[in-house]
Amino acid sequence: xxxxxxxxxxxxxxxxxxxxxxxxxxxxxxxxxxxxxxxxxxxxxxxxxxxxxxxxxxxxxxxxxxxxxxxxxxxxxxxxxxxxxxxxxxxxxxxxxxxxxxxxxxxxxxxxxxxxxxxxxxxxxxxxxxxxxxxxxxxxxxxxxxxxxxxxxxxxxxxxxxxxxxxxxxxxxxxxxxxxxxxxxxxxxxxxxxxxxxxxxxxxxxxxxxxxxxxxxxxxxxxxxxxxxxxxxxxxxxxxxxxxxxx
Amino acid sequence: xxxxxxxxxxxxxxxxxxxxxxxxxxxxxxxxxxxxxxxxxxxxxxxxxxxxxxxxxxxxxxxxxxxxxxxxxxxxxxxxxxxxxxxxxxxxxxxxxxxxxxxxxxxxxxxxxxxxxxxxxxxxxxxxxxxxxxxxxxxxxxxxxxxxxxxxxxxxxxxxxxxxxxxxxxxxxxxxxxxxxxxxxxxx
Numbered sequence: 001x002x003x004x005x006x007x008x009x010x011x012x013x014x015x016x017x018x019x020x021x022x023x024x025x026x027x028x029x030x031x032x033x034x035x036x037x038x039x040x041x042x043x044x045x046x047x048x049x050x051x052x053x054x055x056x057x058x059x060x061x062x063x064x065x066x067x068x069x070x071x072x073x074x075x076x077x078x079x080x081x082x083x084x085x086x087x088x089x090x091x092x093x094x095x096x097x098x099x100x101x102x103x104x105x106x107x108x109x110x111x112x113x114x115x116x117x118x119x120x121x122x123x124x125x126x127x128x129x130x131x132x133x134x135x136x137x138x139x140x141x142x143x144x145x146x147x148x149x150x151x152x153x154x155x156x157x158x159x160x161x162x163x164x165x166x167x168x169x170x171x172x173x174x175x176x177x178x179x180x181x182x183x184x185x186x187x188x189x190x191x192x193x194x195x196x197x198x199x200x201x202x203x204x205x206x207x208x209x210x211x212x213x214x215x216x217x218x219x220x221x222x223x224x225x226x227x228x229x230x231x232x233x234x235x236x237x238x239x240x241x242x243x244x245x246x247x
Numbered sequence: 248x249x250x251x252x253x254x255x256x257x258x259x260x261x262x263x264x265x266x267x268x269x270x271x272x273x274x275x276x277x278x279x280x281x282x283x284x285x286x287x288x289x290x291x292x293x294x295x296x297x298x299x300x301x302x303x304x305x306x307x308x309x310x311x312x313x314x315x316x317x318x319x320x321x322x323x324x325x326x327x328x329x330x331x332x333x334x335x336x337x338x339x340x341x342x343x344x345x346x347x348x349x350x351x352x353x354x355x356x357x358x359x360x361x362x363x364x365x366x367x368x369x370x371x372x373x374x375x376x377x378x379x380x381x382x383x384x385x386x387x388x389x390x391x392x393x394x395x396x397x398x399x400x401x402x403x404x405x406x407x408x409x410x411x412x413x414x415x416x417x418x419x420x421x422x423x424x425x426x427x428x429x430x431x432x433x434x435x
Contacts, residue, residue: 148316154336246327247362
């Protein structure tokens with residue numbers, strides 16, 4: 001049996017358990033069934049705020065991710081070249097990593113409008129993940145390859161392209177995959193707390209206020225779907241970029 | 248071009264003394280083979296000539312210019328083609344042709360665009376040698392360069408080396424290789 005077939009069976013099994021639990025409970029407010037969620041999804045996409053809410057959250061979370069991805073890579077390369085930059089950034093990265101995301105959200109609400117909150121929060125969650133992963137990759141570069149570059153007096157650009165980029169690839173890919181999931185989780189959490197008008201977070205908040213569990217589940221399914229699509233798209237783009245510049 | 252003069256150098260790694268008060272002259276325009284038992288400090292001596300290690304005592308003169316190197320390991324960028332690996336040490340696009348020409352001379356015409364990761368050990372070795380030969384170093388420094396090459400290929404590669412470089416320092420365990428390179432021998 002192929003791996004895809006096994007994955008499909010696992011998803012079907014999970015849905016079956018979910019359906020059975022919902023039927024046993026028989027309380028829509030406590031646990032909506034997958035069938036109810038599916039029916040709600042079918043009506044939800046026709047509502048005017050459906051697309052605009054997705055676009056609102058997607059643009060902000062993707063924007064925050066992209067900013068952090070670029071910044072994290074640049075900072076990691078600089079820290080890889082100059083140890084003092086790594087030392088200087090170390091307390092900043094540790095702080096961002098350890099402070100609860102809710103604290104950042106509340107602090108950021110004082111500084112920013114709620115409409116910009118998810119950009120800032122997803123930036124903050126992604127930055128240390130990308131930075132640490134890329135820096136770890138740079139630290140793992142074979143000393144012998146650096147010696148080769150030194151002896152042949154390779155300019156920095158070539159050294160980066162031919163030695164650094166291939167070496168950091170596995171670290172960058174794994175960091176990007178983890179960071180994308182975190183960007184969505186933290187970005188939506190920020191929207192639920194900040195309640196910017198027209199966001200997915202607002203939809204989730206309303207579902208909670210009106211005890212509309214079916215809507216809550218339906219929006220959660222949408223978040224998961226958009227997040228997975230984003231991850232696939234970003235990983236595909238990264239792979240293509242590597243194929244073009246590193247082979 | 249100056250000779251490379253090694254003046255009374257000593258080198259230790261921790262407790263282990265690798266070289267002690269060693270002196271030699273490597274004449275420019277000639278090939279010199281460094282021979283000796285395993286662990287006698289041959290590679291360390293080459294690394295010091297290249298400036299990758301520094302002697303604890305003594306000095307080395309005449310080694311300030313650029314050097315072409317064939318390391319003991321291939322040290323190639325595995326994801327890139329043979330042509331890219333050889334061409335990366337050159338400056339402009341014009342020179343890219345000389346990278347391809349050198350690979351052809353090495354008998355690798357059909358594998359110019361093959362990623363190095365897909366080449367056999369012997370082929371990778373030839374790419375590493377080709378990279379050293381196209382680089383405009385004053386000296387060619389080689390550490391056991393013919394490892395993994397069959398006799399015919401080795402003879403062909405030695406011809407190419409002789410046509411391109413006359414100031415060579417090479418570490419080898421094989422007296423045959425020293426003879427084929429018309430080399431003077433320095434024992435360690």
